[in-house]
Amino acid sequence: MAYDHRAIEQRWQHFWEANQTFKAERRIGRPKAYILDMFPYPSGSGLHVGHPLGYLATDIVARKKRMQGFDVLHPMGWDAFGLPAEQHAIRTGAHPAKTTAENIHVYRRQLKQIGFAYDWSREINTTDPGYVRWTQWIFLKMYERGLAFQAEIPVNWCPGLGTVLANEEIIDGRSEVGGFPVVRQPLRQWQLRITAYADRLSEELEPLDWPETKQKQRDWIGKSEGAEVEFPVEGREEALTVFTTRPDTLYGATYMVIAPDHPLTLAITTPSQRAQVSAYVDAASRKSDMERTALNREKTGVATGAFAKNPLSGRRIPIFTADYVLGAYGTGAIMAVPAHDERDFEFARRFELPIVEVVSPDGSLHENLERAYTADGIAVRSGAFDGQPTAEMKQNVLAHLERQGIGRRRINYKLRDWVFSRQRYWGEPIPIYFPVDTAGDPRQGAAYTIDYTQPIAVAEAELPVRLPELDDYRPGDPQGPLARATNWRFFQKDSKWFARETNTMPQWAGSCWYYLRYLDPKNERELCSAGAYDAWMPVDLYVGGSEHGVLHLLYARFWHKVLFDLGVVKHPEPFLKLVHQGPILGTIYRYFGAVDGESGALYAGDDANVIPIDGPGDVRFALKTGEKLEERWANEPEIEWRDGTPFLRGRDVRVVPVSEKMSKSRGNVVNPDSVIAEHGADALRVYEMFMGPLEQMKPWQTSGIFGVRRFLDRVDGLVGRELGTEMDLETAKLVHRTVKKVGEDIDALRLNTAVSAMMILTNHLNGLPQVPREAAEKLTLCLAPFAPHLGEELWQRLGHEPSVAVAPWPSFDPALCVDDTVEIGVQVNGKVRGRVTLGLTASEEEAKGAGLADSNVAKFVEGKQLTKVIYVPGKILNFIVR
RNA sequence: GCCGAAGUGGCGGAACCGGCAGACGCGGCGGACUCAAAAUCCGUUGAGGUUACACUCGUGUGGGUUCGACUCCCACCUUCGGCACCA
Numbered sequence: 001m002a003y004d005h006r007a008i009e010q011r012w013q014h015f016w017e018a019n020q021t022f023k024a025e026r027r028i029g030r031p032k033a034y035i036l037d038m039f040p041y042p043s044g045s046g047l048h049v050g051h052p053l054g055y056l057a058t059d060i061v062a063r064k065k066r067m068q069g070f071d072v073l074h075p076m077g078w079d080a081f082g083l084p085a086e087q088h089a090i091r092t093g094a095h096p097a098k099t100t101a102e103n104i105h106v107y108r109r110q111l112k113q114i115g116f117a118y119d120w121s122r123e124i125n126t127t128d129p130g131y132v133r134w135t136q137w138i139f140l141k142m143y144e145r146g147l148a149f150q151a152e153i154p155v156n157w158c159p160g161l162g163t164v165l166a167n168e169e170i171i172d173g174r175s176e177v178g179g180f181p182v183v184r185q186p187l188r189q190w191q192l193r194i195t196a197y198a199d200r201l202s203e204e205l206e207p208l209d210w211p212e213t214k215q216k217q218r219d220w221i222g223k224s225e226g227a228e229v230e231f232p233v234e235g236r237e238e239a240l241t242v243f244t245t246r247p248d249t250l251y252g253a254t255y256m257v258i259a260p261d262h263p264l265t266l267a268i269t270t271p272s273q274r275a276q277v278s279a280y281v282d283a284a285s286r287k288s289d290m291e292r293t294a295l296n297r298e299k300t301g302v303a304t305g306a307f308a309k310n311p312l313s314g315r316r317i318p319i320f321t322a323d324y325v326l327g328a329y330g331t332g333a334i335m336a337v338p339a340h341d342e343r344d345f346e347f348a349r350r351f352e353l354p355i356v357e358v359v360s361p362d363g364s365l366h367e368n369l370e371r372a373y374t375a376d377g378i379a380v381r382s383g384a385f386d387g388q389p390t391a392e393m394k395q396n397v398l399a400h401l402e403r404q405g406i407g408r409r410r411i412n413y414k415l416r417d418w419v420f421s422r423q424r425y426w427g428e429p430i431p432i433y434f435p436v437d438t439a440g441d442p443r444q445g446a447a448y449t450i451d452y453t454q455p456i457a458v459a460e461a462e463l464p465v466r467l468p469e470l471d472d473y474r475p476g477d478p479q480g481p482l483a484r485a486t487n488w489r490f491f492q493k494d495s496k497w498f499a500r501e502t503n504t505m506p507q508w509a510g511s512c513w514y515y516l517r518y519l520d521p522k523n524e525r526e527l528c529s530a531g532a533y534d535a536w537m538p539v540d541l542y543v544g545g546s547e548h549g550v551l552h553l554l555y556a557r558f559w560h561k562v563l564f565d566l567g568v569v570k571h572p573e574p575f576l577k578l579v580h581q582g583p584i585l586g587t588i589y590r591y592f593g594a595v596d597g598e599s600g601a602l603y604a605g606d607d608a609n610v611i612p613i614d615g616p617g618d619v620r621f622a623l624k625t626g627e628k629l630e631e632r633w634a635n636e637p638e639i640e641w642r643d644g645t646p647f648l649r650g651r652d653v654r655v656v657p658v659s660e661k662m663s664k665s666r667g668n669v670v671n672p673d674s675v676i677a678e679h680g681a682d683a684l685r686v687y688e689m690f691m692g693p694l695e696q697m698k699p700w701q702t703s704g705i706f707g708v709r710r711f712l713d714r715v716d717g718l719v720g721r722e723l724g725t726e727m728d729l730e731t732a733k734l735v736h737r738t739v740k741k742v743g744e745d746i747d748a749l750r751l752n753t754a755v756s757a758m759m760i761l762t763n764h765l766n767g768l769p770q771v772p773r774e775a776a777e778k779l780t781l782c783l784a785p786f787a788p789h790l791g792e793e794l795w796q797r798l799g800h801e802p803s804v805a806v807a808p809w810p811s812f813d814p815a816l817c818v819d820d821t822v823e824i825g826v827q828v829n830g831k832v833r834g835r836v837t838l839g840l841t842a843s844e845e846e847a848k849g850a851g852l853a854d855s856n857v858a859k860f861v862e863g864k865q866l867t868k869v870i871y872v873p874g875k876i877l878n879f880i881v882r
Numbered sequence: 883g884c885c886g887a888a889g890u891g892g893c894g895g896a897a898c899c900g901g902c903a904g905a906c907g908c909g910g911c912g913g914a915c916u917c918a919a920a921a922u923c924c925g926u927u928g929a930g931g932u933u934a935c936a937c938u939c940g941u942g943u944g945g946g947u948u949c950g951a952c953u954c955c956c957a958c959c960u961u962c963g964g965c966a967c968c969a
Binding site (some may be wrong): 212243244329330334547704859867872874875880 | 883893896902
């Protein structure tokens with residue numbers, strides 16, 4: 001009874017391709033929907049079953065919208081610049097472009113066999129010269145506006161990758177890709193002035209229909225409102241300016257701290273402290289991010305010997321330098337208020353500095369604080385401000401400082417400018433060149449000097465700047481591998497020599513604006529035409545992994561806002577609604593074995609009799625009797641089930657299933673190709689949607705797909721039966737409710753319960769002597785977005801012309817979706833004791849009578865005093881007795 | 883440490899504007915079909931209890947609000963994700 005999925009799926013995939021069923025076109029008077037997936041990086045290992053999850057959700061939404069008469073843009077492309085292709089090139093010598101093209105070929109084939117409703121005529125590839133041209137064009141526009149600039153700055157240099165990294169690409173002092181250590185090192189870099197957009201990037205999140213990602217971005221941008229205050233330094237003209245969010249605690253500032261890398265640190269240091277301070281500054285500059293974040297919990301610092309004057313209290317306060325103050329945030333110096341800041345408190349304790357309470361929870365004075373009091377309160381020891389609550393005092397102090405001209409309101413951000421150059425080959429060349437001072441021909445080895453202070457933009461007409469051919473792609477040189485392509489790098493113009501920029505753009509560049517290129521992918525005159533923009537933008541639904549919550553989504557919003565200011569786009573935000581699909585986990589099975597190895601090994605099985613111990617390497621567990629054990633892992637084929645418990649095949653060793661992110665090294669990857677070959681693309685699609693809520697993390701269970709395939713076979717069987725014209729009321733109600741629920745669930749991306757609803761209908765229809773035609777048709781139409789191949793097949797079998805993809809979405813009769821009678825629970829003192837069927841409009845008297853007529857209810861009420869009756873029509877009847 | 887999300891049968895999950903907890907699927911058990919197996923179909927399946935019913939317990943833990951709490955409030959525990967000296 002199983003249908004032939006191979007034949008059906010191939011036939012309809014060919015049909016869609018031949019008929020261009022999913023070509024996106026705008027028609028007068030139709031609503032539009034732009035439904036976008038985060039396009040993949042085509043890696044060498046192909047897709048695993050986790051990849052299509054988000055694509056399936058959008059595909060179902062897109063297919064339903066199309067059936068509802070929307071013009072739908074649902075495109076796909078490739079984010080094809082990236083490290084893996086380049087690393088492969090270094091190992092094998094194969095050109096990254098070649099590897100990338102091969103990988104794309106595999107990805108395209110895999111996606112097509114899943115049956116996505118993409119408009120493949122709009123496919124884009126970020127490495128195409130026709131695409132790179134516009135990425136470079138946007139860069140030049142930023143350069144013209146001063147948003148792209150060079151600076152010699154300490155950057156995050158990753159020797160393992162031979163390149164610099166953006167702050168966002170570093171996790172715990174290591175590279176996000178590869179996990180290599182990162183060190184601080186000064187280098188000439190291109191940066192993008194994302195900080196100029198910090199406020200808009202933070203504030204304009206507000207109206208978007210996004211999940212928690214909104215808050216993550218806000219936190220990353222880290223807007224904080226406060227004040228800049230000047231502290232006069234003894235014996236110097238210029239004051240030391242600090243940033244604080246707590247101007248109300250100014251009277252409690254008992255010392256100051258200046259960052260080791262602050263330009264004034266050495267200048268203000270007194271001769272007697274010079275040696276100590278220089279040593280501290282040196283040590284701090286050599287520390288990598290890792291050391292600073294991981295090891296440096298204990299506060300360190302050195303007195304500079306200098307003193308400042310607290311502008312409000314008039315008190316003479318010492319100036320320290322300490323690395324808990326960051327040179328790059330605020331002004332690089334702080335006023336320290338140990339009584340009301342945990343870090344300052346810790347430092348003050350360590351260096352025996354005075355701790356003066358100036359904010360009291362209740363207005364009374366406290367001595368010998370045990371810890372910093374960081375909450376709001378009432379001002380004390382604050383001169384004329386005493387007694388003011390924190391919020392009020394902030395305003396008053398600010399006003400006072402502004403009148404005196406020694407302070408002003410100020411907003412600061414954690415966000416830093418985006419280090420935008422990479423010392424790698426496989427990226428977009430930065431379209432800039434520099435004058436060269438040389439006596440001969442640098443391509444022939446003549447000595448030369450490049451004047452990096454005079455960057456020149458490549459003329460728009462000369463875009464794109466293409467990558468040169470290279471024999472050796474290895475990184476390592478801070479100038480990047482492109483510096484080795486001397487014939488490409490150096491050129492003459494008006495008999496002067498010039499050198500191209502040899503850094504390339506980071507992987508994120510291409511994905512910052514790709515959603516705009518889909519609108520008009522072949523346009524050679526503009527990145528997209530105004531007509532194409534107006535037809536489709538903004539993106540109505542964007543689905544992708546939450547790992548891109550800060551990186552890609554922040555960068556893309558930034559570029560979009562720049563393009564908005566340029567007049568290229570007309571909306572301040574590109575993505576109205578964002579959803580993150582959860583990862584699909586692979587399952588492996590854990591057990592324990594003796595360290596000695598296979599021969600005579602002691603197999604301890606599951607966790608029950610095993611305890612963790614401290615030890616080197618893999619030996620982190622032992623039997624309770626003391627024998628040391630190693631953690632071992634088995635995957636699905638090595639497992640057999642006995643009475644619902646997994647065992648190691650052929651052995652008496654119990655194993656414990658553990659779900660983890662799918663990865664090659666764990667051997668828990670499930671390949672969609674094999675699932676499709678065995679069960680069909682429709683079964684894969686429906687199973688992935690049925691697994692659970694889209695946004696949740698879910699373990700893949702191969703057995704689950706059997707149930708889904710059985711369901712599809714049942715639907716196939718139903719529609720194959722002789723159909724009737726009559727439909728009984730119960731069936732009609734269920735059919736119409738299912739149509740309603742499936743439609744609503746798709747709109748809300750509750751795809752799992754939509755599938756469940758269709759299963760319920762199918763089970764019901766299967767029990768009928770004859771299946772009504774209307775039921776079969778509506779079920780087919782509901783199922784079509786989920787299982788489109790089977791949907792087409794059944795639609796045709798029902799006597800309709802293809803394609804079901806453009807058939808109208810089924811309607812439902814609201815009257816059939818509400819019950820006139822309903823079964824409700826009858827409670828006595830809040831416990832359910834019976835149930836009665838009542839009309840929705842039944843009065844309390846009727847309900848009471850019906851409820852008491854239930855023998856079991858009567859039993860609990862009998863002999864007691866009925867004190868109250870709670871009746872919510874259609875919901876509950878509750879008798880309160882005493 | 884801070885921010886965010888989540889804890890429900892053997893498993894994935896459903897219900898959550900407070901109103902019959904466990905839909906749907908997997909797995910298990912029993913049966914039909916078969917020489918047999920697979921596939922398919924039917925029944926059953928939270929725990930305790932009972933011949934059967936009744937009944938008792940049950941949505942991470944402890945409290946609270948309510949006629950009534952998986953759902954709301956407070957405290958805590960655990961898991962996952964993010965940030966991490968940002969003044």
